[in-house]
Amino acid sequence: xxxxxxxxxxxxxxxxxxxxxxxxxxxxxxxxxxxxxxxxxxxxxxxxxxxxxxxxxxxxxxxxxxxxxxxxxxxxxxxxxxxxxxxxxxxxxxxxxxxxxxxxxxxxxxxxxxxxxxxxxxxxxxxxxxxxxxxxxxxxxxxxxxxxxxxxxxxxxxxxxxxxxxxxxxxxxxxxxxxxxxxxxxxxxxxxxxxxxxxxxxxxxxxxxxxxxxxxxxxxxxxxxxxxxxxxxxxxxxxxxxxxxxxxxxxxxxxxxxxxxxxxxxxxxxxxxxxxxxxxxxxxxxxxxxxxxxxxxxxxxxxxxxxxxxxxxxxxxxxxxxxxxxxxxxxxxxxxxxxxxxxxxxxxxxxxxxxxxxxxxxxxxxxxxxxxxxxxxxxxxxxxxxxxxxxxxxxxxxxxxxxxxxxxxxxxxxxxxxxxxxxxxxxxxxxxxxxxxxxxxxxxxxxxxxxxxxxxxxxxxxxxxxx
Amino acid sequence: xxxxxxxxxxxxxxxxxxxxxxxxxxxxxxxxxxxxxxxxxxxxxxxxxxxxxxxxxxxxxxxxxxxxxxxxxxxxxxxxxxxxxxxxxxxxxxxxxxxxxxxxxxxxxxxxxxxxxxxxxxxxxxxxxxxxxxxxxxxxxxxxxxxxxxxxxxxxxxxxxxxxxxxxxxxxxxxxxxxxxxxxxxxxxxxxxxxx
Numbered sequence: 001x002x003x004x005x006x007x008x009x010x011x012x013x014x015x016x017x018x019x020x021x022x023x024x025x026x027x028x029x030x031x032x033x034x035x036x037x038x039x040x041x042x043x044x045x046x047x048x049x050x051x052x053x054x055x056x057x058x059x060x061x062x063x064x065x066x067x068x069x070x071x072x073x074x075x076x077x078x079x080x081x082x083x084x085x086x087x088x089x090x091x092x093x094x095x096x097x098x099x100x101x102x103x104x105x106x107x108x109x110x111x112x113x114x115x116x117x118x119x120x121x122x123x124x125x126x127x128x129x130x131x132x133x134x135x136x137x138x139x140x141x142x143x144x145x146x147x148x149x150x151x152x153x154x155x156x157x158x159x160x161x162x163x164x165x166x167x168x169x170x171x172x173x174x175x176x177x178x179x180x181x182x183x184x185x186x187x188x189x190x191x192x193x194x195x196x197x198x199x200x201x202x203x204x205x206x207x208x209x210x211x212x213x214x215x216x217x218x219x220x221x222x223x224x225x226x227x228x229x230x231x232x233x234x235x236x237x238x239x240x241x242x243x244x245x246x247x248x249x250x251x252x253x254x255x256x257x258x259x260x261x262x263x264x265x266x267x268x269x270x271x272x273x274x275x276x277x278x279x280x281x282x283x284x285x286x287x288x289x290x291x292x293x294x295x296x297x298x299x300x301x302x303x304x305x306x307x308x309x310x311x312x313x314x315x316x317x318x319x320x321x322x323x324x325x326x327x328x329x330x331x332x333x334x335x336x337x338x339x340x341x342x343x344x345x346x347x348x349x350x351x352x353x354x355x356x357x358x359x360x361x362x363x364x365x366x367x368x369x370x371x372x373x374x375x376x377x378x379x380x381x382x383x384x385x386x387x388x389x390x391x392x393x394x395x396x397x398x399x400x401x402x403x404x405x406x407x408x409x410x411x412x413x414x415x416x417x418x419x420x421x422x423x424x425x426x427x428x429x430x431x432x433x434x435x436x437x438x439x440x441x442x443x444x445x446x447x448x449x450x451x452x453x454x455x456x457x458x459x460x461x462x463x464x465x466x467x
Numbered sequence: 468x469x470x471x472x473x474x475x476x477x478x479x480x481x482x483x484x485x486x487x488x489x490x491x492x493x494x495x496x497x498x499x500x501x502x503x504x505x506x507x508x509x510x511x512x513x514x515x516x517x518x519x520x521x522x523x524x525x526x527x528x529x530x531x532x533x534x535x536x537x538x539x540x541x542x543x544x545x546x547x548x549x550x551x552x553x554x555x556x557x558x559x560x561x562x563x564x565x566x567x568x569x570x571x572x573x574x575x576x577x578x579x580x581x582x583x584x585x586x587x588x589x590x591x592x593x594x595x596x597x598x599x600x601x602x603x604x605x606x607x608x609x610x611x612x613x614x615x616x617x618x619x620x621x622x623x624x625x626x627x628x629x630x631x632x633x634x635x636x637x638x639x640x641x642x643x644x645x646x647x648x649x650x651x652x653x654x655x656x657x658x659x660x661x662x663x
Contacts, residue, residue: 018659019652024634027652029659039551041502052650056660067500081500088502132550132574148552148578150645158649158656164632166573196487197544200573230547232573296487296547319486319542412496412549421519433491433548435514 005271008237009168009203012143012268016126018160025162031125033060033155034111035098037067037085038414039130043153044092052157054096059159061120062093062100065110066131067414070377070404073103082415096156109380109406112136112348116220117382119249123238123265128155133348133430135226138235139219140242141268143203145233166232167201167277170270172208175284180464182358183218184350184428184447186210187225188290188300190282195315196298200230202278205270210284211236216245217354224349225430228297237269289463291335292432292445295323299432303450303462307333326434327442328422335444335460342425343374343455344437345448346404347411350428351379353386355448360392362452362466368400369458375417376401377409401455413438426454472642473585476565477610477621479536481528482601488541489548490575494557496549507553508560529561533605540597540609541568546575555582565611567618569594580635581644587611587618593627596620613640 019027040062047053054060067082077083086103093100101107107114112133115121123141128134132146151161173186204226211219219236226234243262246252253261288302301308307324309331310317324330345359356378368374376396378384384406387393393403410417411429413436419425421440428451432443446454449463498510515527523530539558545568546554555578558566564584569591579586589597600607600620608621613636619626638644649656
């Protein structure tokens with residue numbers, strides 16, 4: 001058994017199984033647990049009701065991000081329900097001795113941005129959080145996925161969850177990406193081919209030279225969106241790019257510990273001859289800048305194409321018609337030229353420094369369209385500081401954009417950053433579900449480049465004309 | 468601690484023949500601000516169920532008194548999207564104990580069992596039969612037997628078996644949960660952690 005070739009996923013999974021239950025799940029050990037204000041309070045309440053404590057408080061990290069305002073963070077949070085959730089997080093973490101980066105803390109930001117940027121996320125780890133985009137951390141060669149609140153309570157009380165081992169899928173993308181084609185486009189392309197349920201039941205490994213040549217920020221964007229094709233998570237084998245990113249970060253291993261861990265990390269790759277339950281290969285040259293036209297992330301297409309006809313697709317025609325009706329679009333419509341009311345750049349998908357660099361590369365020396373409301377929201381204070389240091393802030397300001405404070409913001413619109421009913425938003429976030437960005441809002445998912453082009457022209461625009 | 472046990476459920480059902488029902492529809496994010504597991508049923512399918520003035524939309528199935536029951540029957544890929552367990556809480560709190568679909572999203576399926584809802588995955592053909600039968604007779608009953616792992620359309624006798632692992636089945640039949648199990652093996656976990 002130990003001599004047979006193993007996938008990256010097998011290596012990490014198998015080394016974390018505490019007990020295998022016959023005809024049941026594995027008892028699965030968790031190295032790192034992230035919590036936030038929205039999906040943790042009921043779990044802490046459960047601990048109290050059972051009279052149990054937190055087993056390993058040093059393995060859990062808390063940040064406030066989902067419901068926090070993105071302006072005036074120095075003032076008390078106005079919404080009493082949000083304020084109460086933030087207060088509960090503060091109380092709960094303080095009671096059990098859990099590290100907490102609350103509102104106003106210089107390390108505060110979106111959980112899937114601050115974990116990696118502080119060196120908490122490392123290769124070979126198992127990482128969970130009560131948030132489906134925990135898959136982001138797979139970019140480091142970790143097994144990372146979202147869990148429910150009952151499972152948050154399990155991790156707090158026992159550092160384990162009960163999980164059946166998923167099937168394995170490898171997705172290869174080879175070749176050279178074209179001009180203006182970003183990691184977000186690669187992910188939206190894959191999801192459009194697989195659909196939102198195409199990888200359900202699987203854990204994905206991304207392989208091929210497109211991912212090998214990608215930055216850590218790009219890999220995080222790709223792994224982040226794994227859940228949008230139904231996969232629990234996705235991962236990429238750690239390499240020099242990964243090690244260089246981690247080295248020197250505050251909570252990353254140092255000295256002899258670094259050397260020891262690095263030696264282990266270098267073993268984390270899929271052995272030749274490993275077998276996957278499913279393997280799919282795409283060509284980089286087939287991928288265009290992408291945009292979605294419907295109400296799930298699988299409803300995406302190359303920006304220069306026309307909206308598909310129901311008859312050409314699998315799945316129910318009535319659900320498809322309902323979706324287009326919600327969006328106010330028709331089959332065969334071109335997306336280019338559609339009016340845009342809002343632009344949102346940010347979120348755990350595209351709220352890192354590279355995303356703002358990309359956005360700035362197009363808006364530099366141009367002006368925001370008057371009728372467009374733009375929300376530019378960094379993923380963390382660290383990203384915010386980089387935006388200032390690199391002169392991106394000045395570029396944004398000269399082009400008519402204001403920079404907000406970090407948080408999940410309009411991605412899920414739990415705070416005041418809501419797209420009004422009927423309005424169209426080009427958004428760099430991860431979900432275009434009905435009402436996701438506010439009741440009645442209509443979301444077009446896209447890359448930071450497509451968002452920038454839309455913000456400048458006020459309509460859906462192919463960003464390649466600006467590059 | 469845990470929830471009510473689940474054995475055999477015979478009930479009429481509420482049909483929702485829409486594909487890819489995501490957890491943002493089941494419970495929109497703005498209703499996730501409670502710090503206790505209470506009252507989520509009021510906001511189940513909030514934006515499909517109520518208009519912007521909070522008036523019930525007459526064309527939505529939950530507002531149609533003809534349909535009722537403890538079983539919700541949804542289209543393919545039910546529960547996709549966010550990991551919010553609040554979606555399962557809302558379905559449970561509204562009064563459903565079983566959700567039937569031809570395909571479930573992973574996290575939703577796990578969350579459902581963890582709160583005491585039985586997710587029953589059937590073939591697309593059987594799902595179609597269920598929708599057809601409810602269309603003919605809104606009071607048509609389904610019988611879901613966890614011990615037998617079968618779902619039956621009572622009026623026609625048509626039946627299909629469904630999968631659930633033995634561990635989770637035992638838990639649901641007895642109203643046990645995973646936290647009880649994990650608490651009982653804490654020493655083994657502590658030893659495992661020490662040896663890592």
